[in-house]
Amino acid sequence: MFQKLIFAFLLSVISAACPNESYEWQNNCYFYQNISAVFADAESYCSSIGGHLASIHDGFTNSLLTQKGEQYFTENTNINFWIGLTNMVTQGNWAWMDGTLADFTDWRTGEPNNISSNLNCASLSLIDSRWQTNDCLNKKPYVCKVEKSLFDRTTTPFKKCSGNFTYFEATNSCYALFYPYWGGRSWSFGEELCQTFNGHLTSIHSYEEMEFVLHVAIPNSLANVYPWTGLYSPDENESWKWSDGSKVDYVRWAIGFPIDDSTRSCVYLSSGGYNNYLCDKTSSIVCKIKL
Template sequence: MFQPMLLLSLLLPLVSAQCGPGAVFQSSSSRCLTFFRTATDFQSAEAICATLNGHLVSIHNTIDNTFVSSQAQKYFDGSAWLGAKTTAPDVTNPLNWYWTDGTNFDYQNYRVGEPSAQGSTACMQLQTGTAKWLTANCTSQLPFICSYSSSVTPTCPTVTIPSHCPSGYTWYDETDFCYKSTVRFTSFNDARSACQADGGDLASIHSQTENQFLVELSKAGITNKDKGHNDDVFIGLIYQNSKWQWTDGTPVTYLNWGDGEPNNMEKEWWTSLVADPHEDRNTEDTRWNNVAQIDMRAYICKRAPLH
């Protein structure tokens, strides 16, 4: 195993400097990224990142995933460590994953067939050419990407995206709204309360493009085998006063029910987005299902931007 400071001194000359010595500035999250070509195991890579007062990189939305992978291709081909690791053998459950920087594991972009079990624990790698994720044994030797807070103003002016979303939210230009997918098994009412505490509500959807954006934001990248359908994502459509309504009060101008939905109207008055395909009902993939009063694995909040 490499000594962190020795390996750091050997590797820093290999990367370009745009955010202080040896880093790339990522304006969308105001952080610096450093790319290390020499392969090492996950634990050693995280220790090296700690010497920079950072961690292995975490990724929380499609924009950041595209940026990180495109920058990584400038330094190495193949795969590199991301900062995600499991706490249990079941790699298909997003709740078993965590980012070493302490942020929520709220976005995934798995390659087809992933994630795959690696024994008692697993770590995450980024396939730089495709921007897809796959699991690996944590003792594998891979290049890696560190992330740490920016303390240096970039020498080139950065483009300010007029999003001004709160931390954890992603701006969507077509709607000019901010969205956040939270991975936590919870009820519809508790999910809505959490969104309202953030100054918004459970997400309303008004077009196919907005629907697809939320699918990409919230999907786990797996095929659901739970026939109880608890692995979907709450949105804000409810059935009350004999009609479907958005909890944020916006008009129902778009519907995207799966085949045969809505059904069981005597008790299924809430709505989930099927962000990942179901093994038994693939026709619902990326569409909506009305559900009873059950917990879901995640929910999407929507709120106005700060500008």
């Protein structure tokens, strides 16, 4: 009881720039999402609001997240919720989705369970505040962690793009990378996802825009991630179109492409240029929103 009173006191005095639907702790805003989602979609949502699934770096925060979860997840039957820890980004190593150092763990006895190759994502238990491995395709509630500065109007300059999107002045557009994950990101799935943000898979109309997508929209740590673009062929590679309806006025195929195969009718971007590939294959995606 005394510990909970301490938590309540701290929460009462730490309310500043975070939105009302979140709470602030150590210069971060935490958003609890009661609607269950697979790990990849949970992370995608967190990314869309400018953050990631929550990382945890000390025991107090771990207990605090659990206590708040008990309050937010009363309408959900799950007894645990997603946090941002997975071993799928760096194969075999447990790492946080936000790239911060894995300097604290609170695994349940016998965890992490490496017996099954499907148990690659971590959840936090509402019962004992311990972590356990889960199948990443299980649907669970989750908590997003966003830096408070994103919402601090007194210290943050005006942003043309919301959430995790990055602005490119030359095109007056916003761009964001969404990772492939193990749930898959086919070309059509990527286009549908981008449309939920009122955008499309990225179109490219100059060398400068292509370089921006490769080196700015995609973090340096993911230099080998090749994203789907909005370029596709509606007629077995006889012609090519952008999914946003814009003119195909800049074409830079990589050496050896396009491959003369009518099943390879969707295009991803590599450092060498455009590559046509099977549309149902998994890749990361870059969404583009025209302002």
